[in-house]
Structure formats: structure tokens, C-alpha cells
Amino acid sequence: MFQNEMKLEFPSKSQNEAFARVVVAAFASQLDPTIEELSDVKTAVSEAVTNAIIHGYENTQGTVVLKCKIDGRKLTVEVIDYGKGIEDVELARQPLYTSRPELERSGMGFTVMETFMDSLEVESEPGKGTRVIMTKEFKQL
Amino acid sequence: MVFIEYIYCKFLFGGIWMQLFFDRKDDVLLIKLMGELDHHSAEEVRIKIDNKIDETGLNKIIFDFSGVNFMDSSGIGVIIGRYKKVKEFNGKVAIINLKPHIKKIFELGGLFKIIKEYDNLQKALLEF
Ligand SMILES: Nc1ncnc2c1ncn2[C@@H]1O[C@H](COP(=O)(O)OP(=O)(O)O)[C@@H](O)[C@H]1O
Ligand SMILES: [Mg+2]
Numbered sequence: 001m002f003q004n005e006m007k008l009e010f011p012s013k014s015q016n017e018a019f020a021r022v023v024v025a026a027f028a029s030q031l032d033p034t035i036e037e038l039s040d041v042k043t044a045v046s047e048a049v050t051n052a053i054i055h056g057y058e059n060t061q062g063t064v065v066l067k068c069k070i071d072g073r074k075l076t077v078e079v080i081d082y083g084k085g086i087e088d089v090e091l092a093r094q095p096l097y098t099s100r101p102e103l104e105r106s107g108m109g110f111t112v113m114e115t116f117m118d119s120l121e122v123e124s125e126p127g128k129g130t131r132v133i134m135t136k137e138f139k140q141l
Numbered sequence: 142m143v144f145i146e147y148i149y150c151k152f153l154f155g156g157i158w159m160q161l162f163f164d165r166k167d168d169v170l171l172i173k174l175m176g177e178l179d180h181h182s183a184e185e186v187r188i189k190i191d192n193k194i195d196e197t198g199l200n201k202i203i204f205d206f207s208g209v210n211f212m213d214s215s216g217i218g219v220i221i222g223r224y225k226k227v228k229e230f231n232g233k234v235a236i237i238n239l240k241p242h243i244k245k246i247f248e249l250g251g252l253f254k255i256i257k258e259y260d261n262l263q264k265a266l267l268e269f
Contacts, residue, residue: 014181018158021211039211039242046213050180104187104218108250112214115249 005069012057021045031138040116047109048079048132056083073138080131086124158182170199175208178216200232207238217250
């Protein structure tokens with residue numbers, strides 16, 4: 001079975017949202033994904049990284065860790081921050097729930113990740129940080 | 142190849158995330174977006190559009206998405222926010238030229254409940 005992995009760390013600057021999704025798309029292209037699969041992954045990564053930056057670290061600066069793994073035709077993406085954490089993960093994952101409506105957030109980030117990937121796991125501890133793990137199985141060629 | 146080009150452009154011309162082009166057709170403000178609508182570009186997009194709305198006093202907006210090749214849920218907030226702004230003055234918002242992937246995000250965000258999509262500008266201007 002084909003396997004590969006990578007890890008990347010970057011500061012919580014909003015410029016790195018685009019950087020992160022392009023890197024993951026480039027990494028995933030070894031699986032010869034369709035354009036649609038690639039768009040799905042890019043959007044999900046953008047959501048997770050944006051959340052780490054605006055919710056995890058709010059206005060402070062911290063490090064975002066991005067890990068990717070390929071096992072056969074399955075891609076696993078992990079986005080980790082050591083920021084403020086989530087009190088109630090179940091509530092946070094509800095469609096339309098946002099703690100920052102004043103920033104014109106839509107509360108649809110987790111819903112987008114769930115819809116565009118095959119699985120989504122959120123582990124979080126208040127004061128410690130958040131880890132989002134997403135997987136997607138790419139179609140057989 | 143495409144990716145190398147993409148990354149190259151992004152970091153060489155890093156400042157140009159999103160470009161906006163404004164046009165006016167009778168009582169309609171036409172806004173063409175070119176680039177990527179994410180959290181990074183959202184703030185600037187929001188300010189520029191709101192300034193233009195205030196400056197022209199127009200309350201009918203057509204967004205042309207033909208040049209938008211990426212949007213995440215930050216874009217939903219931007220569109221709903223502009224809708225709410227013109228709604229206060231009995232305005233409305235329409236959208237044209239959505240790419241399939243961005244359409245999926247519009248659907249998820251329930252945007253078609255408040256914003257009508259048209260096939261092209263002519264149709265939008267006629268029926269809007
Ligand atoms: N990495 C994170 N750190 C802390 N809180 C988070 C994180 N990710 C998400 N959240 C919380 O979950 C909520 C919902 O996230 P999301 O669905 O992406 O919506 P939005 O980003 O539009 O608020 C956020 O408003 C925030 O309160
Ligand atoms: Mg979000």
C-alpha cells in the first residue's frame with residue numbers, strides 16, 4: 001500500500017490560510033484526485049486553518065500545525081492549534097453556531113468540513129487547544 | 142505545473158488576493174469579484190463593497206462570481222452581510238456565474254433562500 005506523510009508549522013497569520021490549502025492540494029495530487037475532490041479538500045483545510053487562527057488564537061500569535069498522511073487512497077489531514085480550545089464541541093459543530101457573529105462569521109465551517117470530507121473528528125480542551133482530524137478516500141482510478 | 146504557477150503567483154503577487162470591479166447598470170450596482178474569497182480577503186472585500194454602496198446609494202446588487210475560483214464559509218458571511226445592508230433600504234441581491242464548487246457552499250449556507258441566481262447578466266438585469 002502506498003504511504004506518505006508530511007508535517008508543516010506556520011504562524012497564525014491569515015495569509016497562511018491560502019498557503020495551507022495549496023500545500024495540502026499539492027500533497028494530495030499524488031493520488032491523482034479529480035478537480036472536485038481537490039476543491040473539497042482545499043475548502044475543508046481552509047476552514048480548519050481559519051478556525052485555528054481566528055478562534056484558537058483570536059488576536060494573539062501562535063503556531064498552527066498541519067499534518068497530512070496518505071494510506072493507499074485515503075488522505076488524513078490534521079490541523080492543530082495550542083490556543084483557547086472549545087468548551088462545548090457538540091454545540092460548536094452545529095450548523096450556524098458561531099461565537100463570533102460580530103465578525104460576520106456564518107457558523108458553517110464545521111458543516112463544510114463534514115460535508116466535503118468523509119469523516120471529521122474534533123478534540124479540544126479549553127485553555128490547551130484544538131485538534132481537527134479529517135479523512136477523505138479518493139475514488140479509484 | 143498548474144500548482145507551481147499557482148504558488149508562484151500567490152507569493153510573488155501576494156497582495157492581490159481579490160480584486161473588485163464595480164459597474165453601474167441603471168439602478169443596479171454590478172460587482173465583479175476576481176480571486177479567492179476567504180477569511181484573509183473578506184475584510185477588505187467587505188469594506189470596499191460597503192463604501193461603494195454608501196457612495197452610490199444603490200440598493201440593488203448583482204454579484205458576478207465568474208472570477209472567483211475559491212470560496213469558503215467566510216464568503217457566506219460576506220454575502221449575507223451585504224444582503225442585510227441593502228435590505229434595510231428595501232434592496233436586493235442577485236448572483237451570476239457561480240462555479241459548481243462554490244454553488245455547493247452557497248447551498249450549504251442557505252443563500253439561495255435570500256439571493257436569486259441567474260444564468261447570465263442579461264437575464265439578471267431583465268428580471269431583477
Ligand atoms: N480551533 C478552534 N479553537 C477555538 N474555538 C473554535 C475552533 N474552531 C472552532 N471553534 C468554535 O466553534 C465555532 C464554530 O466554528 P465554525 O463552524 O467554523 O463557524 P465560524 O468559524 O463561522 O464561527 C466557532 O465560532 C468557535 O467558537
Ligand atoms: Mg470557521
